[in-house]
Amino acid sequence: MHTASITIDGRKLLVDSKQTIIEAAASNGINVPHFCWHPKLSVSGNCRICLVEVEKMPKLVIACMTQVSDGMIINTTNDRVINAREAVMEFILLNHPLDCPICDEAGECKLQDYAFSHSSGFSRFNEDKVHKPKRVELGQHVMFDAERCILCSRCIRFCDEIAGKHQLQFVQRGDTTTIETFPGEKLDNPYSMNVVDICPVGALTNTDFRFKSRVWEMSFTNSVCTSCSRGCNIEVGVRNNEALRLAPRLNENVNSYWMCDNGRLNSFKNINSPSRINLSQIKIGNNYSDIIWEAAIQNIVDNLKVFKKNEVAFLLSSEATNEDNYIMFKFAKEAFSTENIYCYKHTEMNDEDDILIRGDKTPNSFGVETLGINSSKLQELIQKINSGEIKAIYSLEDSFQENEDLFNSFSQLKYFALHATNNSKFTTIANIVLSASTSFEKSGTIINFQGQIQRLIPSIATEEDERSLDGFELSRWDKFAAWNDKWGKGPKRNSRSSWKIVSEVANNFGIKLKFKSSEEVFLELTQKNSAFSGMTYLKLGSQGMKIKNKNINSEVKVS
Amino acid sequence: MNEFLKKSEIKRLKNLTFLQRLYIPEILKGIRITLRQIFKPSFTIQYPEQKFIKPESFRGRPVLVEENGVERCVACGLCSRVCPALAIDVQSAETELEKERYPEIFEINMLRCIFCGFCEEVCPEEAIIMSSDYELSFTDYNSAIYGKDKLLVPIEKVQDRLDHLHRTR
Numbered sequence: 218m219h220t221a222s223i224t225i226d227g228r229k230l231l232v233d234s235k236q237t238i239i240e241a242a243a244s245n246g247i248n249v250p251h252f253c254w255h256p257k258l259s260v261s262g263n264c265r266i267c268l269v270e271v272e273k274m275p276k277l278v279i280a281c282m283t284q285v286s287d288g289m290i291i292n293t294t295n296d297r298v299i300n301a302r303e304a305v306m307e308f309i310l311l312n313h314p315l316d317c318p319i320c321d322e323a324g325e326c327k328l329q330d331y332a333f334s335h336s337s338g339f340s341r342f343n344e345d346k347v348h349k350p351k352r353v354e355l356g357q358h359v360m361f362d363a364e365r366c367i368l369c370s371r372c373i374r375f376c377d378e379i380a381g382k383h384q385l386q387f388v389q390r391g392d393t394t395t396i397e398t399f400p401g402e403k404l405d406n407p408y409s410m411n412v413v414d415i416c417p418v419g420a421l422t423n424t425d426f427r428f429k430s431r432v433w434e435m436s437f438t439n440s441v442c443t444s445c446s447r448g449c450n451i452e453v454g455v456r457n458n459e460a461l462r463l464a465p466r467l468n469e470n471v472n473s474y475w476m477c478d479n480g481r482l483n484s485f486k487n488i489n490s491p492s493r494i495n496l497s498q499i500k501i502g503n504n505y506s507d508i509i510w511e512a513a514i515q516n517i518v519d520n521l522k523v524f525k526k527n528e529v530a531f532l533l534s535s536e537a538t539n540e541d542n543y544i545m546f547k548f549a550k551e552a553f554s555t556e557n558i559y560c561y562k563h564t565e566m567n568d569e570d571d572i573l574i575r576g577d578k579t580p581n582s583f584g585v586e587t588l589g590i591n592s593s594k595l596q597e598l599i600q601k602i603n604s605g606e607i608k609a610i611y612s613l614e615d616s617f618q619e620n621e622d623l624f625n626s627f628s629q630l631k632y633f634a635l636h637a638t639n640n641s642k643f644t645t646i647a648n649i650v651l652s653a654s655t656s657f658e659k660s661g662t663i664i665n666f667q668g669q670i671q672r673l674i675p676s677i678a679t680e681e682d683e684r685s686l687d688g689f690e691l692s693r694w695d696k697f698a699a700w701n702d703k704w705g706k707g708p709k710r711n712s713r714s715s716w717k718i719v720s721e722v723a724n725n726f727g728i729k730l731k732f733k734s735s736e737e738v739f740l741e742l743t744q745k746n747s748a749f750s751g752m753t754y755l756k757l758g759s760q761g762m763k764i765k766n767k768n769i770n771s772e773v774k775v776s
Numbered sequence: 777m778n779e780f781l782k783k784s785e786i787k788r789l790k791n792l793t794f795l796q797r798l799y800i801p802e803i804l805k806g807i808r809i810t811l812r813q814i815f816k817p818s819f820t821i822q823y824p825e826q827k828f829i830k831p832e833s834f835r836g837r838p839v840l841v842e843e844n845g846v847e848r849c850v851a852c853g854l855c856s857r858v859c860p861a862l863a864i865d866v867q868s869a870e871t872e873l874e875k876e877r878y879p880e881i882f883e884i885n886m887l888r889c890i891f892c893g894f895c896e897e898v899c900p901e902e903a904i905i906m907s908s909d910y911e912l913s914f915t916d917y918n919s920a921i922y923g924k925d926k927l928l929v930p931i932e933k934v935q936d937r938l939d940h941l942h943r944t945r
């Protein structure tokens with residue numbers, strides 16, 4: 218690396234000589250205002266807000282395009298620069314509508330922020346503003362407001378460079394310039410909604426979230442998307458205990474700044490969908506009725522005891538956390554000393570690309586493999602059921618993706634206990650359905666296809682939790698609402714993390730599992746499996762870690 | 777008895793005159809003032825038969841302005857954010873009207889409201905304003921939560937307040 222020594226605002230810095238001024242400044246904690254520059258996109262240099270002064274250069278230069286060179290002396294805050302910035306802001310705001318009250322971006326808008334920090338706070342413009350179309354649907358998920366657009370071209374560059382689909386382009390000139398999709402095209406690439414995040418203003422809005430909440434009314438929890446084995450890092454926007462919006466969170470090892478539309482739109486919709494299971498259900502005759510936890514757990518214990526040890530199989534889940542799977546594994550091994558432990562994995566290999574989306578649609582199949590179990594043995598399970606060798610199954614939550622073979626063979630079981638978050642075809646053949654928490658309601662870890670172990674942090678409280686007491690991220694309402702206010706009192710589900718349910722079952726079997734939190738389960742896991750050795754929730758932090766060894770199967774020993 | 781000070785240590789701030797020490801003249805003075813007031817016009821208002829004349833700047837309960845049959849409010853949530861008593865709950869939604877947003881639910885908890893007028897001051901649309909209505913009574917908690925049905929007031933009825941705001945802002 219060639220280095221250059223430069224001075225920014227009097228600070229002497231040694232930087233990579235390939236960097237631009239804005240990059241060099243950013244990597245040293247100096248923020249130069251910018252609209253069109255984005256660390257992952259090509260430089261377009263059209264907004265001009267990043268103008269800085271370089272000594273010996275006659276004019277101000279744009280920091281995002283100018284490469285550093287040895288001996289450069291840069292000023293980002295002197296009067297000349299500030300004047301230029303205010304002038305640029307005045308130009309950008311000339312035709313900008315006074316839309317903040319009805320604009321979804323308000324509260325997290327770069328233009329709004331800069332209007333406070335880098336603008337004179339006064340407009341000299343008395344003429345009529347240029348009017349452009351509002352509410353233009355660029356694609357199914359993205360709404361465009363042409364008046365708010367500041368023509369930074371970030372959205373165009375995103376489609377071209379990251380999503381690899383040329384779908385957006387500038388049309389017209391001067392103050393009538395606007396963005397359109399190419400004729401006959403729609404903004405429909407699988408990553409289209411990332412343009413909403415990178416749009417520095419509210420010109421592009423998320424049609425799914427539009428007007429649901431103001432950003433300052435939500436709390437934001439760092440978690441991980443569970444729609445495929447990439448495990449994009451996300452930020453869950455919650456108001457009144459309801460997830461309203463997901464947005465990607467930077468993690469250079471996993472997803473960079475992006476996430477796919479499917480994960481963003483669909484991974485949280487099961488929480489409050491009509492099919493959500495609210496309390497455990499027991500099958501009586503052909504109907505299901507609610508059953509309290511104690512009775513549900515006793516039912517499993519009583520029924521599993523009826524069978525011989527080798528007649529019972531256990532299903533781990535690639536959709537459950539490592540903690541859930543470990544407890545189930547431990548229970549199966551200790552109470553049944555069985556080899557009949559299986560797992561299912563849902564893949565759609567034709568829906569995989571070389572950007573983010575993975576064909577493996579389960580978030581934690583890798584985690585199950587660290588226990589020495591993988592989905593390749595599933596056929597064996599089907600055979601054993603069909604031949605009557607296995608008569609009962611206890612399974613963690615899994616959608617099984619309506620797999621016909623599995624369904625037919627599970628239908629023959631004498632006893633089928635299933636953890637589930639939502640009703641599906643498989644819950645109609647279960648003898649008992651235990652109400653499991655979704656990935657937004659529980660704490661735990663999952664391992665993505667690269668071996669990156671990451672934390673799920675609960676953002677939605679279940680009936681067992683109290684947002685303000687149990688360490689949830691809190692919005693203003695959560696903090697200040699009294700018992701008789703409506704705020705923060707959205708629906709809560711009567712569900713539990715699977716490891717808790719299985720622990721209860723195990724306890725009633727006489728196997729004492731005294732874990733108080735998923736963290737305690739994880740600590741035991743780190744002692745039992747060298748792949749996790751030395752890890753703690755604290756060390757995993759918000760970015761996760763790589764697990765140490767991919768093939769540690771044989772090393773897992775319980776107790 | 778005061779156990780900390782001896783009697784000789786207590787000092788009077790000023791010595792009373794003989795007349796004052798008699799008390800009677802002072803009592804008579806007081807009676808004279810009282811008698812004088814009796815014959816002056818009375819201050820008391822016989823509420824609720826009589827009502828006081830409110831100054832223009834009086835802040836009664838906040839109401840929503842209804843114009844052409846719809847609320848002016850665009851559900852920006854600023855009043856809800858600024859309200860120091862956390863009295864306002866707004867749920868926005870999309871409308872076909874030009875304003876794009878409208879409040880699907882707009883509720884003010886009148887048990888919380890402290891009539892500070894911040895909501896009126898912050899509203900970018902002059903959609904929520906302080907009315908002159910101060911006579912509120914509820915018999916249970918839920919009836920103290922005013923929804924759009926109670927909050928919406930046609931613009932003609934609040935024109936005075938709007939004029940006042942335009943004059944003083």
Ligand code: SF4
Binds near residue numbers: 313317320326418
């Ligand atoms: S884009 Fe930003 S500045 Fe423009 S209306 Fe929206 S919030 Fe306001």
Ligand code: SF4
Binds near residue numbers: 368369370371372421
């Ligand atoms: S829509 Fe947003 S991202 Fe695209 S050019 Fe306009 S301001 Fe930039």
Ligand code: SF4
Binds near residue numbers: 895899901
């Ligand atoms: S501030 Fe005005 S426009 Fe905004 S939500 Fe309140 S009443 Fe409606």
Ligand code: SF4
Binds near residue numbers: 838858860863888894
């Ligand atoms: S008057 Fe004050 S306390 Fe009452 S609703 Fe408005 S802002 Fe809240």
Ligand code: FES
Binds near residue numbers: 251261
């Ligand atoms: S950020 Fe440099 S010109 Fe836009």
